[in-house]
Amino acid sequence: MKVEVKCSVSNCSFWGQGNNCEAPSIMVEVDRHSEYDSEMASELGIQTEHQDTAQVSAETCCRTFKPKK
Numbered sequence: 001m002k003v004e005v006k007c008s009v010s011n012c013s014f015w016g017q018g019n020n021c022e023a024p025s026i027m028v029e030v031d032r033h034s035e036y037d038s039e040m041a042s043e044l045g046i047q048t049e050h051q052d053t054a055q056v057s058a059e060t061c062c063r064t065f066k067p068k069k
Helices: 038-043
Strands: 028-030 060-062
Touching: none
Parallel strands: none
Antiparallel strands: 028 060
C-alpha cells in the first residue's frame, strides 16, 4: 500500500508537485526534542530512538526537512 505524505513547505528539498513529500523516509518528532539535530544528537550519544506522545499535531515537527540549496 502506498502512503501519501502531504507537505506545504515548498522550500524543502523533498517537496514535490501537489504538496507531496518525496523523501524516502519521514522522521516526526515532538517539539520539546526539536532543539536536537537527530544526526548530531546520535553523534553526541543522545538517544534518538525514544518514544513520546503528543496530544495535537501542533506539538509535533518534521525532522526530515532539508532546505533547498
